Amino acid sequence: MRFVADFIGALREAGLQVSPAESLDALKAIKLLGLESRETSKTVLALTLVKRQADQVIYEELFDLYFAGVEKAKASNKEAIKTSNKASNKEADKSESESSENALDAKSNSSSSQADMSDGEGMQTSPSSSLGQALGKNKDMSLAITQAAIDEKLSSIVLFTQKNHFAYKIMQRLGDEALSTEIRADANSPEHKSSLEQKNSPEHKRKQRKLIKSRARLLDQVKDYVEQQYGIFAQHKGLKYREEYLQQAKLSQLDRLDYKLMQRLVQRAARKLASQHSRKRLTRKRGQLDVRKTIAANAAFDGALFHTRWKATRIERPKIVAICDVSGSVSRVARFLLLFLYSMQDVMPKVRSFVFASEMIEVTELFKQQGIELALEDIMKRWGGLSTDYGKALAGFQSQALASIDKKTTVIMLGDARNNQGDGRTDIWEKVFRQSKRVLWLNPEQRNSWDSGDSIMSEYSPWCSSVEPCRNLKDIERIFSRLLKYS
Incomplete structure (x- = not known):
């Protein structure tokens, strides 16, 4: 059951929504059916844990990775039981011949004992450490590795740089420190005192080489196991942490390598916000009784007010005009702002878009014709990165x-608002403010940079309903959430 619980934890880390009730259902199903049949287990867990078709690929990937280790552990457990049974049978056969062995010549027995003592000096005939003894008997260590990994909380691995750390911790948990001490033991140490001839004997060297090779194989096995568990637990954790970082990263400094993931995050945030504000376009305000509707609703009850009706305010979808500076570093922020806007078509269907560096260009039809992604690439290629002239652009608007x-x-x-020391034409912006419902100015720079150098933010801000820093995805999400709430 611990395997199943850890697997559910891995699914949650990968982004699947698994409720406590669904976890209990999965555990009950596996307790009833067992893990003997891989296909049955896969089907049953999918039925109880996977709700969306989009999650099926992640589920199958993690199942194949995770339960490959489970099956190996079960196989090694069966092999250990089988080996134990064989050993028991050998002991039984051995006890039957003990009486005849005791009748052997005492002199022969004594000389044999002396030979054993001679061989036992230096490295013992069998290793003294428990791990060395297990390796000497060629035991499968899969179960021990799995248990050591659980004890060391390997499922908490996040970064690839932690793989060696966890491999070391698991080896220590298995008893590697005692084994390494045994292998490195000095000839003059009290525990391993021996003559030079005995230390250099072929038998001693053979046993030492065997122990070193067995330890190396065990270390490789541990590293392989850690690698497998890293693929299960850390792959999606790493993506999750990357997403959390990108949500708060400065959009103006994003690397192009992050554009694809950032685009997915922007669209996801926009869909989430759109769904929140499209569920209920009618907001009922309790405390403002609608007398006419209340009387009409209770006409059948001789005027007794069983059902109250409250006044309602219909929230209209906002009519948006977006103007984006695509010069210099602002172009990166503009890309994601426009992407966010056009990903919210369900609640913002009336959007007109303009971009400018010096010339004001309407790109509304471009988005309709080419789609969001192609239009953004075209816009940035044709107008992005040019020098800025706010005065000329506002005249065009x-x-x-x-x-x-x-x-x-x-x-x-x-x-x-950096205008290269030109005329900002604030008179036009004043007209925009007076004619519109509201004006929001989003500045991709931090507040203490406004009005520094050639920035004329203070000339535009009197003619804005709100001036906000807009530096990351969290800022965009917050601004549009407030816009939709009070539209």
Whole structure:
């Protein structure tokens, strides 16, 4: 049952949602059916633990990795029992011949005993350490390794750099310290005192070489086991920690290698936020009784108020105009902001998008024609990284879109307000503010950098409903959550 419980823990670490009730169902099923049949176990656990089709691939991968070790441990346990039974039979046969052996000549017996004593000096005929004795008998160590791994909490492994550490801890748990001491023992140590001739005898060297090889094989077996468990427990943990890091990492400093994973995180966060705000577009405010609807609902009860009806406010989907600076480092933040916006089409269907460096370009139709990913690549290739001119860009926005802005429109500007010492045309931004429902300015720089150098953030901020730092995915998620809540 410990194997199954650890396997469920591995599934949770990989991102599968497994409730306590489902865990109990899985344990009961395995207790009833056992683990003898691999296919039966796989099917039963899938039925009790996997709810989504998307999780099936992860489940099958972890099952194959995890239960390969279980089957090996079971096989070695059976082999150990079989070996034990054989040893018992040999002991029984040996006891039958003991009487005849006792009748042997006393002189022969004495000389044999002296020879054994001579051989036993230096390295003992059989190793003195418990691990050495087990290796000397060629015992399968799979069960012992598994138990040592459980004792050392190998399932907590996270980083690949921990593999050697856990291999060392497991070897120590198995008794490697005593075995290593035995192998390295000095000829003059009290425990292993012997003459030079006895130490260099072929028999002594053969036994020492055998013990060294057995230890090396055991170490390889432990390392293989740790590698397997790392694949089970750490692979998805590493991804989880990577995702947690990327959610708080500066978008302006992301490496292109992280774009694919970051894109998945952005879309997941957007879907989650969209589902939260699309479930109930009608918010009922308790405390404001709707008298007309309450009387109508209770007409059948002669005026007795069995059912109350409360006034409701319908939350309208916001009308969004997004303006994104795609110059320099801001372009990376713009990429993920636009991706977030267009991943929320269910709750933000009315989005017009503009990008600029110096020229203001509407890209709404580009997203419709090419899709999010291709459109983003095209935008960054054509306009990303150019020098900035906010004044010229806002003049272009005035001619293209200012007339369409009304009191239902939320304008979102993403930019660092660095204008290369040019005219910022704040007069146009004032018009945008006065005509719209609200204006949000998202700045990818930290607050203490605003108004430094060529930044003119303080000239735009009076004509903004809110000015927010927007440096990572958490910031984007927080800003849009608040936008949807109060739309």
